Amino acid sequence: MRGARLAARLVTLLVLLVSLAAPLAAEAHRRQARGGARSKAAPAIHRVKSAGTPNKITRARRPLAVPAVVRVSAPPRTLVMAVPEFSELVPLFVWPVDGQLSSTFGRRRMGWHQGIDIMADLGTPVMAAASGTVVLSRHEPRYGRVVKIEHSNGFTTIYAHNDENLVEVGDRVVAGQPIASVGRTGRASAHHVHFEIRQAGFAYNPLYMLPFPPRPALNEETGEDHDDADE
Numbered sequence: 001m002r003g004a005r006l007a008a009r010l011v012t013l014l015v016l017l018v019s020l021a022a023p024l025a026a027e028a029h030r031r032q033a034r035g036g037a038r039s040k041a042a043p044a045i046h047r048v049k050s051a052g053t054p055n056k057i058t059r060a061r062r063p064l065a066v067p068a069v070v071r072v073s074a075p076p077r078t079l080v081m082a083v084p085e086f087s088e089l090v091p092l093f094v095w096p097v098d099g100q101l102s103s104t105f106g107r108r109r110m111g112w113h114q115g116i117d118i119m120a121d122l123g124t125p126v127m128a129a130a131s132g133t134v135v136l137s138r139h140e141p142r143y144g145r146v147v148k149i150e151h152s153n154g155f156t157t158i159y160a161h162n163d164e165n166l167v168e169v170g171d172r173v174v175a176g177q178p179i180a181s182v183g184r185t186g187r188a189s190a191h192h193v194h195f196e197i198r199q200a201g202f203a204y205n206p207l208y209m210l211p212f213p214p215r216p217a218l219n220e221e222t223g224e225d226h227d228d229a230d231e
Contacts, residue, residue, distance in 0.1 A: 075112050080202050089153040089199075090209050091130040094175050096159055097182060097193050099124075105205040114203040115158065115196035122163060122191045126180040128173040129157045129195070129210075137165045143194065144186025147179050153199070160194035161186050 075081060084090070096118070103117035128149055135156075136148035143160035147167060150156050163183025173179060184191045197206045 073111070075106070076114070078198075078202050079106075079112055079114050080204050081106055083208055084199070084204050086153075086199065089155075091132075091151045091153070091155055092175065093129045093157075093197070093206075093209050093211070094127065095210055096126050096129050096157075096195050097124055099192075102190070102192055105203075105207065115160075115194050116206050117192045117194050119190065119192045120182040122182060122184075124182040125178040126159050126162060126182060126193055128175055128177045128179050129197070130155070131174045132157075132172075134167045134169055134171040134173060134179070137168050140186065142187045144188065145180065145183065146186075149173060149179070156196075156198045158194070158196040158198070160196075161188040161192060163191075 097120045099118045099120040101116055102119045103113055105113060105116050107113075126147075130149075130151045132149040132151040132155075134147060135150050136146065139145050140160075143158075145162040145165050146158060146160040147162065147165055148156060148158050159180055161182075161184055162180035163185065164181045165179070166181070167173060167179045182191050182193055188194070195206055197204055197209055
């Protein structure tokens with residue numbers, strides 16, 4: 001009798017355990033299925049070690065594309081890029097020296113250029129571009145040895161980086177007269193003449209007022225920027 005009762009109790013206990021195990025297995029299966037779906041939708045996870053925190057988990061994010069910004073400074077207030085509208089007032093200018101252009105008027109790599117640079121050998125005579133009166137002949141930090149001549153109708157020409165100035169303030173000169181010799185004084189990287197034409201204080205492109213044919217340009221920069229040079 002006792003053996004039969006013990007066997008019956010064991011059978012009952014086994015049935016009870018089976019009945020409890022089935023729901024638990026089903027719940028585990030559902031949790032596993034939900035976990036797989038989340039792992040497919042979630043972004044990539046990387047473990048990153050930081051100081052004092054082992055295996056810190058961070059979610060990888062795609063970097064945002066930042067467009068490149070190109071900053072172009074405005075030209076100086078005294079620099080005029082447009083073709084001058086006073087052609088009837090322009091004196092009969094001539095080239096101050098015969099040579100190739102190494103830097104043109106306007107925008108340059110490091111700033112703005114208020115004249116043109118004409119290459120020539122050391123000591124080559126620099127001629128007055130038109131008749132006028134010498135109003136400046138001295139040495140300046142940027143221009144080096146420089147000559148400035150005033151002409152009719154408010155025009156002024158500037159000849160910079162000279163090796164030697166041959167005229168003094170107050171001298172009257174005529175077009176083609178030697179006034180200096182080519183050098184590289186001041187802020188200059190090669191022998192050349194930095195030449196400007198101004199009218200009423202504004203710098204204009206000398207190529208608009210010099211006779212043709214223009215000298216070929218080499219696209220080299222032989223001088224420094226003169227937008228803030230001494231006058």
